[in-house]
Amino acid sequence: MYRKIVVPVDLAHTDKLEKALATAADLAKHYRAKTYYVGVTAPAPSAVAHSSAEYAEKLELFAAEQSAQRGLQVEAKTATSTDPIRDLDDALRDTIEDLGADLVVMASHVPGFGSHIFASNAGYLASHTSVSVFVVR
Numbered sequence: 001m002y003r004k005i006v007v008p009v010d011l012a013h014t015d016k017l018e019k020a021l022a023t024a025a026d027l028a029k030h031y032r033a034k035t036y037y038v039g040v041t042a043p044a045p046s047a048v049a050h051s052s053a054e055y056a057e058k059l060e061l062f063a064a065e066q067s068a069q070r071g072l073q074v075e076a077k078t079a080t081s082t083d084p085i086r087d088l089d090d091a092l093r094d095t096i097e098d099l100g101a102d103l104v105v106m107a108s109h110v111p112g113f114g115s116h117i118f119a120s121n122a123g124y125l126a127s128h129t130s131v132s133v134f135v136v137r
Contacts, residue, residue, distance in 0.1 A: 007104075011059060027134075089128070106134070
């Protein structure tokens with residue numbers, strides 16, 4: 001049913017991704033789907049990495065650790081944007097389309113006041129892509 005699963009990963013918040021990562025791994029094993037961890041970063045230094053190349057290395061390492069832990073082959077993909085906060089939705093959408101993914105499994109945040117005014121990242125992807133979006137809270 002699913003061939004390629006994308007999991008958006010924010011390396012600054014990996015502690016909040018466990019349920020989404022576990023869900024994606026279970027689905028990937030069940031459907032024998034290829035799994036991609038996708039991170040979006042800026043070319044400028046950030047709290048996570050000094051450059052987009054360093055961010056990509058850290059994402060690769062995270063994917064390798066998760067592969068070993070979950071017994072699943074995971075590939076890392078890094079998208080670079082001059083303004084990742086503004087461009088996150090579009091960068092994820094473009095990467096999902098480039099990979100030919102058919103499912104996105106992503107962690108959600110607990111909704112707050114801003115969620116009632118601004119659309120969530122998952123809501124954007126569900127509305128602007130043709131793939132299924134599984135939001136894990």
